[in-house]
Amino acid sequence: MTPSILVINPNCTEAMTRGIDDACAPLRMPGGPAIETATLKEGPPGIETQQHVDGLIPPLTAFVRKNEAKHAAFVIACYSDPGIFSVREVTKKPVLGIAECGILTAMTLGSKFGVIAILQKSIPRHLRYMGAMGVMDRCAGELPVDLPVLELADEKKTFGRMVSVGRKLREQGADVVVMGCAGMARYRDALQQELGVPVVEPTQAAVSMAIGRVRVNWERI
Amino acid sequence: MTPSILVINPNCTEAMTRGIDDACAPLRMPGGPAIETATLKEGPPGIETQQHVDGLIPPLTAFVRKNEAKHAAFVIACYSDPGIFSVREVTKKPVLGIAECGILTAMTLGSKFGVIAILQKSIPRHLRYMGAMGVMDRCAGELPVDLPVLELADEKKTFGRMVSVGRKLREQGADVVVMGCAGMARYRDALQQELGVPVVEPTQAAVSMAIGRVRVNWERI
Amino acid sequence: MTPSILVINPNCTEAMTRGIDDACAPLRMPGGPAIETATLKEGPPGIETQQHVDGLIPPLTAFVRKNEAKHAAFVIACYSDPGIFSVREVTKKPVLGIAECGILTAMTLGSKFGVIAILQKSIPRHLRYMGAMGVMDRCAGELPVDLPVLELADEKKTFGRMVSVGRKLREQGADVVVMGCAGMARYRDALQQELGVPVVEPTQAAVSMAIGRVRVNWERI
């Protein structure tokens, strides 16, 4: 039986999961690990606050515990990497977060990375995470799109904001940009084109690393 | 009515809360803020794993929300500062963690601080936190007492281990030591005596900062 | 007899000492440590240069030595923390500086702090101090009000400059602001209101920490 990687969208918005699933498509290879996606139905509709992040961890760990035997690796597909260290206690199998993998991948693509966040209020949380990762010297900055939720549905407006934020990050020294949300994948190609620097889609970054981990079969100890 | 600081023991062990309450005694002043302690009864008996930390956040935030109006400030009395950023969303009143305040206080008492942890497995979590705080250059190291729970009850053995760990931290360059647990307060004086460097009891460090915060009435925004 | 904290204005301008004394008022509690202020009459009228800072250390240490027995703790109320390490040799009682305590307190209130200095030429000195503290990763920047002394008397103009400098610090990523001078206390509430981020008055930050230190009676060794 083919081993599988479970990519978990920890918010309960199925449309987001479908977008994540689409982002995984190029990483599905005959003979490679299956890549499945799941929605944490106990998650909030969107993950905006620290309470959203912390509140979903108990159901997320329960969910992974329940499904642990069925999968070879787990990816947490929210740019706050919620519960990543708790989930790593639930299973010795690989558990990867899209924020860490997005950033680490960016570090192979440029000298300074910038991050495009959705919301200003997520940035202190992300800064703490980058500090914990020990990579602040490589970070040129993180800036928010900061559109009201309703306007995020307007793809043209959203993309326009991503471009202007990306340009500001370039001015601050970024020569590679990380998309700071699991729901931005469909804009990646156009954004890279527009900005003229590599753009990292973090779910793809994490699933890429998970594939290798499944194949070489390194357990954590 | 006197404003009060609520010091929350986020594990459910009442004996620990009593120890915390004793540690607060010297900080109770006529005319100063009342200092009350509470036990999070939904917390685990001891906070050892990341799942313990993350799992208690929802009941902790609920508890603070319920008691928010009654107190002027909140201290989270576990050296992992569990839920500190979620609780700061629940109230604009001061919320302080004993790990952050213990470390920041140590930074006024020496050039390099060392931390005495209870368990080896907590250290990666504490390292991430120190990284997020941006204070790794001041940290000489963190080492665990690493006694089985049953032997922690043996005060003589526990103190002996704290002394030997403290000495190893001194050899690594620490000239101030932080007690990495809310339950070590009763050993502080003797440990400082034995080690010959200042020893920071982190609950006292946090409550001290909370008293000032209550008096000057700075709200977060 | 009530123990007392002596807050020393190391410049000789009595009006500054009165402002510092006013800033301490909310921290005076009936059963808490007395908080007294003193003016170092050998200090310069204002502390602007490195020579001012270094030149006042001998009289400051003499002053503390002479008054050592009468007080339980000492606060040096100049944002360059002049002589803090010499004074710590004169007494084993707590000695706190307003720059260190202002910054450490800000680190509990935001993810990146900014500092409002009076003069451009003080900033290199402050940068060295932040470097020595090991907290540069948390600093979003320091910017000067840079008004000629005569215009500092114009409160409206001064406040206007503090607001514009504070806004620039916010743009640079600061989500908490430290007042980089002992003489700005009266602007704190209005400035916080105007900027929409917490503003730390450093003398209050230092006295707060000193109160706790007196109560728990930790000597340095």
Added chain:
Amino acid sequence: MTPSILVINPNCTEAMTRGIDDACAPLRMPGGPAIETATLKEGPPGIETQQHVDGLIPPLTAFVRKNEAKHAAFVIACYSDPGIFSVREVTKKPVLGIAECGILTAMTLGSKFGVIAILQKSIPRHLRYMGAMGVMDRCAGELPVDLPVLELADEKKTFGRMVSVGRKLREQGADVVVMGCAGMARYRDALQQELGVPVVEPTQAAVSMAIGRVRVNWERI
């Protein structure tokens, strides 16, 4: 036609290339990118000095330029990542180094990584590289096996030294270990078993990341 990843051993020792090829085996998937290996015949027999590193760059870039059209990505399989930035000028296709990918992968597996080098004299070069990567805060140390070349052929002796070096790194705080040479792959499983912490084989780490990069087709710009 299946795209292929070319893993280049930049020293001229074919036996080393065969070991690298074996290390790649688990990452070959029926529908995934082909993984080919090549030996840089102009390279030195072993890469020990800075002159070895720098001297092989011109033939390495020539080699990549010549083969650029035939492959979808390139991995440089020497733990000094020789010529990585020159090769990235030769092609816009992904170019990954095993040192950077080994370290970045370790950062997802522990809080502090240690590196096992072959030679003491390589360590300053590796330290410079980690400094350039901005990841020194995550590094617990790097220590050499330091066996004379002839004795490296003695697998039992070599493994014994790797175990003792790995244990010393653990004592220095490492909770994940990176193999600092492309020729150590066959020891990975046993070493991880012996040390009780994850052990990263860097060629596998790099090829894993390359597979994803080929699939998602991110060009550098």
Added chain:
Amino acid sequence: MTPSILVINPNCTEAMTRGIDDACAPLRMPGGPAIETATLKEGPPGIETQQHVDGLIPPLTAFVRKNEAKHAAFVIACYSDPGIFSVREVTKKPVLGIAECGILTAMTLGSKFGVIAILQKSIPRHLRYMGAMGVMDRCAGELPVDLPVLELADEKKTFGRMVSVGRKLREQGADVVVMGCAGMARYRDALQQELGVPVVEPTQAAVSMAIGRVRVNWERI
């Protein structure tokens, strides 16, 4: 016989070497080391890319090996310090790079240094070098003149760009500026005048340090 310092221009442009020679003039003292300059005729006309940097290392090390006995110290006069670590293997005599010496010298002249580069594309390389040096906390930024080669011949235009770039670096916090190219020496005095902060000419910085090294006769080991 007077010992001599050989200052090597690793590009093949003789006019550049003459400019370097002029820059060395004030450092020639009767009774002091002779200061000779040489052109690496195998070098590229200008050093712009990583391939230029890496490609000149083999001829550079060959050149130094050949001339090793004739000189007491070597300075590599290109702001990428090409081959510095290889050359240090060729001789135990002092080998200094103008980038390292320019930056280290700037660290004695201000609190934050800024660098004026010729080309944007050199900046990631310089950032890696500053990261490897461990001095990023002192760097306020690096910005390029970014003029097409033909326009660099226009001294007035070039100087104008250097002034505007230098001013931008000052706004970013630089209080000392390093010239990020061996060919800018003739602009130093005027640039310092214009910017009002010290300007470091890196060849002069390196030769200065080399003179002392020759006199005190410290060999590397």
Added chain:
Amino acid sequence: MTPSILVINPNCTEAMTRGIDDACAPLRMPGGPAIETATLKEGPPGIETQQHVDGLIPPLTAFVRKNEAKHAAFVIACYSDPGIFSVREVTKKPVLGIAECGILTAMTLGSKFGVIAILQKSIPRHLRYMGAMGVMDRCAGELPVDLPVLELADEKKTFGRMVSVGRKLREQGADVVVMGCAGMARYRDALQQELGVPVVEPTQAAVSMAIGRVRVNWERI
């Protein structure tokens, strides 16, 4: 008239000044700047405490002010670089400290430097200075000789301790050693021989840089 560099021993022990003068001898060149030494007679006999450091600054600045016109540059020959920033306000001519120049010079000679201090109690002060310099990532450690003053006169014993401390620094990763005192010069050659790594004598490092500064005539601004 030949310009001169004044090397000031800020303690009042003439024997120390003579040792410093001897250390300068190889840097005296017929056509180079004169190198003179002076003793600050108001300085303490030895500089051991922070009060010694701070207390000598007023007479030191007075001394430099008085002699400013007579010299072209000033070196402060105590490893605490006392008063360096005040003296830089007194004159626009070059002012260099032996600690900063010793460390910066070591950064050209190895990847990690270690420092041999005389006294344990000086180390926190030196750590703050290295933090302010922003070079902590390059420091492998600082360790004291820690001999009672009387025993320092015993050269054999002192040298023995320097060797054993130097070896411990090597074990901690140092591949270059800085002598953390102006009075150790006579041991340099033998210590380097014994340790097998470069040993930096800091007064020679500072005077070397001063010679260049005098010749190129860069004023601070």
